[in-house]
Structures are given as structure tokens and as C-alpha cells.
Amino acid sequence: MGGIGEPGGGPGPREGPAQAGAPLPTCCWEQIRPHDQPGDKWLVIERRVYDISRWAQRHPGGSRLIGHHGAEDATDAFHAFHQDLNFVRKFLQPLLIGELAPEEPSQDGLQNAQLIEDFRALRQAAEDMKLFEANPTFFALLLGHILAMEVLAWLIVYLLGPGWVPSALAAAILAVSQAQCWCLQHDLGHASIFRKSRWNQVAQQFVMGQLKGFSAHWWNFRHFQHHAKPNIFHKDPDVTVAPVFLLGESSVEYGKKKRRYLPYNHQHLYFFLIGPPLLTLVNFEVENLAYMLVCMQWADLLWAASFYSRFFLSYIPFYGVPGALLLFVAVRVLESHWFVWITQMNHIPKEIGHEKHRDWASSQLAATCNVEPSPFTDWFSGHLNFQIEHQHNYHKVAPLVKALCAKHGLNYEVKPFLTALVDIVGSLKKSGNVWLDAYLHQ
Numbered sequence: 001m002g003g004i005g006e007p008g009g010g011p012g013p014r015e016g017p018a019q020a021g022a023p024l025p026t027c028c029w030e031q032i033r034p035h036d037q038p039g040d041k042w043l044v045i046e047r048r049v050y051d052i053s054r055w056a057q058r059h060p061g062g063s064r065l066i067g068h069h070g071a072e073d074a075t076d077a078f079h080a081f082h083q084d085l086n087f088v089r090k091f092l093q094p095l096l097i098g099e100l101a102p103e104e105p106s107q108d109g110l111q112n113a114q115l116i117e118d119f120r121a122l123r124q125a126a127e128d129m130k131l132f133e134a135n136p137t138f139f140a141l142l143l144g145h146i147l148a149m150e151v152l153a154w155l156i157v158y159l160l161g162p163g164w165v166p167s168a169l170a171a172a173i174l175a176v177s178q179a180q181c182w183c184l185q186h187d188l189g190h191a192s193i194f195r196k197s198r199w200n201q202v203a204q205q206f207v208m209g210q211l212k213g214f215s216a217h218w219w220n221f222r223h224f225q226h227h228a229k230p231n232i233f234h235k236d237p238d239v240t241v242a243p244v245f246l247l248g249e250s251s252v253e254y255g256k257k258k259r260r261y262l263p264y265n266h267q268h269l270y271f272f273l274i275g276p277p278l279l280t281l282v283n284f285e286v287e288n289l290a291y292m293l294v295c296m297q298w299a300d301l302l303w304a305a306s307f308y309s310r311f312f313l314s315y316i317p318f319y320g321v322p323g324a325l326l327l328f329v330a331v332r333v334l335e336s337h338w339f340v341w342i343t344q345m346n347h348i349p350k351e352i353g354h355e356k357h358r359d360w361a362s363s364q365l366a367a368t369c370n371v372e373p374s375p376f377t378d379w380f381s382g383h384l385n386f387q388i389e390h391q392h393n394y395h396k397v398a399p400l401v402k403a404l405c406a407k408h409g410l411n412y413e414v415k416p417f418l419t420a421l422v423d424i425v426g427s428l429k430k431s432g433n434v435w436l437d438a439y440l441h442q
Helices: 063-067 075-081 085-095 113-128 136-160 164-189 197-210 216-228 250-256 264-274 279-294 298-344 360-366 375-380 394-408 417-441
Strands: 040-045 048-051 096-100
Touching: 040 063, 040 075, 048 085, 063 216, 075 085, 075 113, 075 216, 075 360, 085 096, 113 360, 113 394, 136 164, 136 298, 164 197, 164 216, 164 298, 197 216, 197 298, 216 279, 216 298, 250 417, 264 417, 279 298, 298 417
Parallel strands: none
Antiparallel strands: 040 048, 048 096
């Protein structure tokens, strides 16, 4: 069995970066597959093989994000996550160690090469149609109505006093404002508003920090992993929720191993007690603070401090410290309900399990569905009802995606809004029953 420079050879000694001007060594997938271990990561981009083992810790998106694509073709992820590809390729050059041999397919495993080709053609067509260009007026209005709600909530308390009715109304308005902030910062995090990445980053830090009290870096660390490997255990943080909730394949695994930390056959009921009410208030607050301190994101910490200073200086004069804290908790709990129901209606009822090594388009569609559009649903969900397309010009891109799915027999699922919400509970109940059956009978 030969080394890295010999097609069909087995795992050979690492040769280091390819020399400029010299012919690239050729690799086969058999050699690449073993390099998906901690401290030993190779990946393939546009048929070129890169050794990211030492560099992964310096990756701006975090080592976990890039590491999730170890020993895989990461071409479509590379295009999805980077705005200026020519700039990023400069960082890849020193990591280049070879290229796929001519007889090797561009992807490992039983992937549909025609689907991958058609998806990339669709993406190029969308770029040529300028569908990735944002409408500045839309996002200006989005930010404007967020700021207007912040002012309106304060004016209600200022003009009507801190009674129960004005306070409840102010809390509801602030919760809607916070929910819309999630939507705005989400698009900024995807670098889909400004042409320059830096402008998106600064704007996201302002929205997440000053308007919400969270870290933009923490959010991107979580959220990019979710998009890289949606609904994949230990890679997508949104579904790695055991042992509190069991989703998808984890139900059978816990049942067979006789694990019973909670009454999982009733998880669809205790979901209402600890899911929607506490996610943002408890889980996100603790996780966000820990991330900023451990990763030393001091700028994000200052941005978050500016939010808390503004909020409590605005409302302590009316409520005192205990009352202002109670108002804050009420806003976070209401906001948390929105976050859980809106962000999970597209994913929880879909396939959830371990890594299947699918191509990019198939992996996204297996884990995602859309929700029927309407003016209210589009606004209330921040256009996350178009979860499959997941970019600004949703209505224009959707027909192209539907045509691709129809051609390749992929399920392009669209649900009514209320059905999508009910399906979350139904999915939890189904997973709980699967666990109970495996627990009792296997």
C-alpha cells in the first residue's frame, strides 16, 4: 500500500503543505477517511485536500464547526459560510497537502453527484439573479420598529404608571421587540445584510449586545454548528438535549440501555414547564455568560453590560430593584416562548439522529421544513418560516428550490403554522413512547 502521493494507497506519512509550483500529491477517499479524529483532521474543498489539524483552533468560526466536516467534502459548507471566498482561500493555501486523484469522485460514499451539481448550479443562478443582495430599506424598517417598540414600552410605564395592566402591556411589547431582535441579528450573523463582513459583525454585536444582552460570538458558535450539521447529535447544539429530552434516535438508545433519568414518556407534558419558559431565561443566560468568560470575549461582555445598564436604569425609577427584576424575568420568559416555538417548529418533528454523511442539500432538507407564509407569519417568525431557503429573498428563491426537490424526489415539506406548532408536542410524545417501548421490551 502506498503513501499519500499514490492513488489507491493506504494512510501514509503526513507530507506537510504542498510546495508552490510543484505537482500536488494525489489522494483517495480511503486515505482521507481515517483523518477525522481529535487533533487529526483533513477535509476536501473543491477536490483539494487540506490538513486543518493544527489550524482548526485558529478558525474564526471555532474548531468544532470546521471539525464537524472532518474527512468529508466540505465544498458546499465552505461556500455557504464564507462571503469573500478569494480572501478565505489565502488562509487555505498553507494547509493544502494534495488533491483527489482524477478517478476519485468529488464526494465520499453513496451521494448523488447529479443532485450536488444541480444544487451548485441553483446557487450560482441565485447569485446571478442577485438574490443574495439584501434590501436595505427592509432591514432599516426592521431595526426601526424594534427601537420604536423599546421606546413605546417605556412611554407606557412613564405615562400610565407601574400598575399591573401597563406593566403587562410593556412586558409584552418588550418581548416582541426582543423576538424581532433575534431575527435581525440572525440575518446579520449570516452576513446577509451588508456586503462587507465587518459591517455585519459590528451591527450584530450592537443588536445582540446593546439590544439583547447576549454575545454575538456565542450565538454564531452555536448557530453555525446547527446549520453545518442540522439535527445531528453532538454536532447540532439545538438537538443535543439529552438527558432532559429525548429526540429521534436517542429514544431507542436510551430505552435499550435502560436509562431513565426522567419520565420520558411524559416529556411532551413537562416540556411546557421547562422548555418554552426557561430556555432564554436560564439556559441561554448561563451558557452565554460562561462562553464570554471562558473565551474571553470582553467586547461582547461590555456590550451585554450596556444592555443591562440601560434596562435597569430605565425601569428601576418606576419599580425599584425587585420590580425591575420581575419585569426583566417576565420579558425573558415571554421571549423564550417565542424562541422555542418559532425556531423548533421547522426542526424537531423532522429526522434527528447520528451523522449520515449526506450531501449538503439532502442533509438540510432531511432536517428542515417550511411553514405556510402569510403577512403575520412572515413577520412574527422573522421569515424563519422559510427555513429551507434561509436567505433574504425567500419568495423568489423558493420556486427554484422546489424545482430541484421535484427533480430529485426530495421532500419539500410545507405545513400550516398551527400544525407546525402542534407537531413539536406530537414529536416529543412519539419519541417518549418509542423510549418506553424500548425500555420495557428490549
